[in-house]
Amino acid sequence: MTVPAVREAFRDECDRLVAVLRDLTEDDLDRPTDCRPWTVRDLLAHVRTGLGRLTDMLAAPPPPRAEVDAAGYFGAAKFTPPVDAARVDSGRREGRDLTAANLADDVDRVWRATLDAVDAQPSDRVVRTRHGDAMTVVEFLRTRVVEVGVHGLDLAAALDRPPWLTPAAAALVADLLTGGRPAPAALGWDRLTLIRKATGRAPLTAAERAAVDAAGFRWLSFAP
Template sequence: MGSQRGPAAGWGSSGAPEAADNHGALAQTYARITATVADLADTDLLRPTRCRGWLVVDLLFHLTLDAQRALVALATPAAGPADVDAVSYWRTPADPGEGRHAAWVRRCAAAFDHPTGVVRLWTDTAPAAVRAAGMADPDGFVASQGRVLAVPEFLATLVTEAVVHHLDLTVDLPDPPEPEPTAVEIAVATLDGLLSDDAVRPADWSDRDYLLKATGRLPLTAPDRLALGEAAGWFPLLG
């Protein structure tokens, strides 16, 4: 995901949870994704998601790549200081190769004999990433996608992406588990930082509404735009 935001406040002002909460939230949100997909039949893994052109199996493969990226980053500490935090990380312009990545993910997921093969890969990889996160120095730094982050901030970026993609993953699945509440708080804090101190989300939005509208999954209505004022032009805050 990439950011399309306007002015943003710093992460420290957003009220995000601390390092231990970030690790716990990552563990819980990955566990809920596992609970969502673990018992799905191949036919259910071929249901659509909110990510255009991606089936459940494709999005799960993308999430597995994210967990693999976490494993690599956490196993190779970087020298500080950080050059981004858990909010400014998302301000990097969208990668012009994202369209190619989407097609590559589809091809990779389709290469498995059965979609459940991707589930097995996820269930091997996600817990390993969580364990690595738990063993990482909370005062240390990691490098990921060309940026340097403090470990807790890096974990918060993983949580934010996982929460949004949990909502993407479950749009066509029957009775899926909801994202983990602490993880939702971290994702919401990220969006608050991107929205800035000069604007607030409409009072009638739930956290779910906020996550879906601020990431472009749902369109802004006319009342939304009126309530947001100038800030409506910053949406989506994340792509």
């Protein structure tokens, strides 16, 4: 995808999330999510941290060249039990500091600072991820759209709200999941259904799994 398209998807999805956060209560933040054992509060702490990673990464010296793309970032080998355990503990620890009163403004500040940092760099600038991968800043920004978009589906479910996935983010995530190819027409999936199925947010039937396997979709190892 082009740099403007990735930037638009990130901006739109973050802006929509902040709008949702503005009317949440403390009781809302304590609701359980399907990303167990996280509450809404813990999951939002995880999302906020993920949105801000690029700022620190861009402050570090760049690696000499990119080694993986956005799809490669979600490789299964990275999400080992110790990595998952550390991710869960971090979300719960950082969630303790979140309150409904300051959450929206805090998340808004974080994503805008990230986009400002990205805009100050050339699109081929290389960064190193927390997993040690070298990626271009645009490819890493694609992973941030996946994180905020898919976890937005988790948050909507936990809050008993309709999903708010924006068109730009849905297009980016679906494109990443399918390697840029359309889903098999026989499945009859729209983008939201595709994303839910491909990330484990909705179950696959046996017939759907056979069609997906035949199409060769690029399933991501997206942590639940």
